[in-house]
Amino acid sequence: MIILPSGSPREECGVFGVFGHPEAAKLTYFGLYALQHRGQESAGIFSSDGKVVQEHKSMGLVSEVFNEARLKDLKGHIAIGHVRYSTTGSSVLQNAQPFCVYHAGRTLAVAHNGNLVNACYIRKELERHGSIFQTTMDSEIIVHLLAKAGGRGLDEAIATTMKLIKGAYSVVMATEKKLIGFRDPLGFRPLCIGKLNNAYVLASETCALDLIQAEYLRDVAPGEVVVIDGNGLRSFQGVEAERSANCIFEFIYFARPDSNIFGQNVYTFRKTLGAALNNETTVDADLVMPFPDSGNYAAVGYAQTANLPLELAVIRNHYVGRTFIQPSQSMRDFGVRVKLNPAKEAIKGKKVVIIEDSVIRGTTTRTRINAIREAGAKEIILLVSCPPTRFPCYYGIDFPTTNELIAAKQSVEEISEFLKLDGLHYLDIKSMLKAAGGDSRRFCLACFNGEYPLPIDECAGKLGLERPNAQRHNKNQEAFSVLPASSLYETDNADNQADYVELPRV
Numbered sequence: 345m346i347i348l349p350s351g352s353p354r355e356e357c358g359v360f361g362v363f364g365h366p367e368a369a370k371l372t373y374f375g376l377y378a379l380q381h382r383g384q385e386s387a388g389i390f391s392s393d394g395k396v397v398q399e400h401k402s403m404g405l406v407s408e409v410f411n412e413a414r415l416k417d418l419k420g421h422i423a424i425g426h427v428r429y430s431t432t433g434s435s436v437l438q439n440a441q442p443f444c445v446y447h448a449g450r451t452l453a454v455a456h457n458g459n460l461v462n463a464c465y466i467r468k469e470l471e472r473h474g475s476i477f478q479t480t481m482d483s484e485i486i487v488h489l490l491a492k493a494g495g496r497g498l499d500e501a502i503a504t505t506m507k508l509i510k511g512a513y514s515v516v517m518a519t520e521k522k523l524i525g526f527r528d529p530l531g532f533r534p535l536c537i538g539k540l541n542n543a544y545v546l547a548s549e550t551c552a553l554d555l556i557q558a559e560y561l562r563d564v565a566p567g568e569v570v571v572i573d574g575n576g577l578r579s580f581q582g583v584e585a586e587r588s589a590n591c592i593f594e595f596i597y598f599a600r601p602d603s604n605i606f607g608q609n610v611y612t613f614r615k616t617l618g619a620a621l622n623n624e625t626t627v628d629a630d631l632v633m634p635f636p637d638s639g640n641y642a643a644v645g646y647a648q649t650a651n652l653p654l655e656l657a658v659i660r661n662h663y664v665g666r667t668f669i670q671p672s673q674s675m676r677d678f679g680v681r682v683k684l685n686p687a688k689e690a691i692k693g694k695k696v697v698i699i700e701d702s703v704i705r706g707t708t709t710r711t712r713i714n715a716i717r718e719a720g721a722k723e724i725i726l727l728v729s730c731p732p733t734r735f736p737c738y739y740g741i742d743f744p745t746t747n748e749l750i751a752a753k754q755s756v757e758e759i760s761e762f763l764k765l766d767g768l769h770y771l772d773i774k775s776m777l778k779a780a781g782g783d784s785r786r787f788c789l790a791c792f793n794g795e796y797p798l799p800i801d802e803c804a805g806k807l808g809l810e811r812p813n814a815q816r817h818n819k820n821q822e823a824f825s826v827l828p829a830s831s832l833y834e835t836d837n838a839d840n841q842a843d844y845v846e847l848p849r850v
Contacts, residue, residue, distance in 0.1 A: 357441070358382030358548040359455040359535070361424040361516040363523035363572040365543035369418035371556050372425040375545070376406045378552040381600055382457070383427035386440035390453040392520050393420035397451045401426075401440040421543075424518045426455035429742070439479045442518075447491040451520055454490075456483035457533045457548055458512030459740035461800045466508065486515065499580065502526060502569050506582040510798055512591070512739035514564070516546050523572040526582055530589035530797055531566030532739050532788060534605040537577075544572045549603035560604070589788040589797040592780065593741055596730045597701050601641055608780070611641055616779040617729040617771060618645025618699060625769050627725050630694040633657040635712055636684065642729035643699035652697065657690040658712070684712065692720030701729050703759070704743065706750035710763050717764065725767040732756070732770050735794045743791060 358379030362368040369391045376387055387409040388401025398418050402409045406427060426441035444453040460466075463482035466489070471477065475488050489508055493501040502524065512532035517524040525546040527535050538545040538558035545558045553560050564570055566585040571578050590606045591598075601611040621642065632652045634643035637660065647654035661683055696716065703709050709726075716724055732751030737743040746752045750759055751770075760768035773792055777784055790796045 357426055357428045357455075357457045358552075359424070359426055359457050359514060359516040359546070360548070360552055361455070361518065361523050361525065361546040363422050363544045365421055365540065368421050368423035368543075370415050371540070371543075371545070372423040373406065373410050373415055374556050375547055375552040376425045376427050378555040378600075379427055379548055380406055382548060382598065383429040386428045386437070387426065388440050388442050388455075389415075389418055389423055389425040390442040390444055390455075390518055391418040391420040391423040392451070392518060394422070394521050396420070397444075397453070397520055399442065399444055399453065401437070401442070403437055403440065422518055422521070422523055424453055424455050424516045424523070426516075439481050441481075441483060443479065443481065443484055443487055445487050445491065448494060450494070452487055452490060453518045454483060454487050455516045456481075456486060457514045457535075457740065458528065459738065460485060460509050460511040460513065461738050461798050462510045482511075485509065486513070498522070498524075499569070499571070503580075503582040506567070506569075514548065521573055524570065525564050526569040527564045527566055529567035529583045529585040530587065530788070531585070531606075532589055532591050534590075534594060534599070534603075535564040536605075537561045537564060537570060544577055546570070549599055549605060551600045551603040554602065563607070587797075588786050590786060591739065591741070592730075592776070592787040592789060593702075593737075593791065595780065597638060598741075606786075613779060614641035614701070614729070615645035615648075617776065618642035618647075619649040620645075620775040620779055621699070621727045621729055621769070621771055622646050622649040624772060624775060625727065627697050627727075627767070628695060629697040629723075629725060631655045631657070631690075632697045632699060633691075634699045635709075636660045638701040639699045639729070642701060646697070646699055646727065650697075655687075655690050657687045657696075658684050658716075659687055660684055684715075686715050686719040688719040691716060693722050695723040695725075696721045697725045697727060699727050699729060702733060703728055703750060703763075704733055705748050706759060706762060713763050713765060723766040725769075726760075726763065726765050728768075728770045730771055730776060731773045731792045732759075733791050735791050737791050738796065738800050739788065739790075739798075741791075 360372050360375035360379060362371045365371055369389050372389050384405055386401060386403045387406045388399065390399040400414050400418060424442050428441055442453040442455040444451065460482040463485055466485050470488050477484055486505060486509060489505040490501045493504040506526060511528065513528045514533040514535035515526050525535055534548055536547055536550055538547065538553040538560050540556060540558040545553060547553055550560050566588055567581055567583045569580055569582040594605055595610060595613050599605050599610045601614060603610050629652060632643055632647040633655045634640045636658055643654060700709065713724060733749055734752040736746055756768055756770065780787060788797055
């Protein structure tokens with residue numbers, strides 16, 4: 345098993361791709377290694393030399409799934425890779441990516457980061473008209489739609505697919521001869537372009553470019569399709585972008601602090617959040633400390649502006665990985681304690697300010713606070729560098745149901761009492777946006793304010809999540825039905841035309 349704090353949010357995957365390098369698979373391995381924080385359940389690589397394609401994927405961490413021998417077998421100058429944590433589809437090998445199919449003489453391999461909000465509707469219609477699914481992933485829907493629309497060329501197939509799917513998707517895709525990247529029109533998840541000598545690279549975060557010493561060129565724009573082949577890089581707008589909805593939680597929690605995403609540096613952003621906490625609160629304390637690693641950078645910003653000493657008084661065990669030896673029932677909260685342990689001498693008798701980036705369920709935080717109390721802290725004030733998380737995420741982050749979100753059912757005072765604190769303060773949403781540049785329309789803030797940029801289909805009910813009020817999002821709804829047959833299935837050969845599928849409204 346992977347030992348993860350049960351109260352921490354999790355994001356389902358990272359994607360990486362290379363075109364034009366003789367060791368594309370090995371570069372992809374290192375790219376996935378840098379993106380391991382985005383998913384630890386499975387890893388996979390697809391490669392092509394222009395004619396022969398190969399793939400390998402398995403459950404486990406990147407370093408467990410691949411070795412030198414396996415990478416040597418993945419020959420070619422094209423490769424894409426994926427690390428996964430499941431939010432849609434169970435954690436089994438058949439759901440590992442890249443997802444590969446052979447259709448109409450062409451191989452398609454897809455690696456997807458995000459979550460489609462109309463997946464259930466489209467899947468039902470495709471199955472009703474004969475499509476057979478091999479997995480429970482929403483990502484497989486993308487492959488089916490690409491295949492259905494493939495008769496008029498790959499560019500048109502991608503554009504048509506992008507018009508049909510709704511939700512968060514940063515996709516890296518490969519054929520025998522091409523590397524392709526495309527991103528949803530709201531830009532929920534990051535995706536960037538780099539270059540290493542004459543090779544092009546696509547990656548979820550710039551930290552992956554840094555590891556292989558590739559030069560960052562730019563981000564894939566929302567709604568943009570980037571196609572890389574022997575003629576170089578070209579791009580076109582697959583679907584128009586009316587506004588952006590960059591996931592603010594990528595900044596707060598998920599992205600590595602050494603990455604630049606959405607045009608900003610993550611490390612600097614988190615320090616700014618810490619400074620903003622100091623602007624909102626005045627605390628009488630002896631020291632500032634984070635819960636590592638997520639609270640580290642906001643704690644630096646807070647300590648610097650509050651002129652308080654910063655102590656790294658909770659020690660992280662960096663050798664916690666996978667174990668099949670389960671702790672006994674008497675070893676309560678083992679998953680938390682095995683990973684983090686307080687330095688008692690630094691805390692004893694002190695008034696402590698703890699900086700945390702988020703509180704989701706509260707159970708893990710309560711255990712950590714209790715450990716600080718047992719270490720002898722005189723007072724404990726918790727400052728959280730984001731607003732209360734009150735609403736589930738439908739766009740690719742494993743936030744639990746509303747019933748499990750502590751801030752959805754309890755006031756700040758009640759949360760403070762539950763966590764056994766002497767004080768609790770969450771960063772105001774306006775202060776958070778100011779740190780991000782001040783434009784609320786640039787970000788998705790749904791987990792804080794419940795204003796979802798896209799409506800949700802009945803998948804939400806299947807996941808036990810509350811569906812947003814349909815009337816509230818009526819202005820965002822788009823019809824998928826009554827698409828002319830030529831827009832989805834027409835081919836150059838009339839004998840090969842498929843039946844028209846009427847896709848439902850969201």
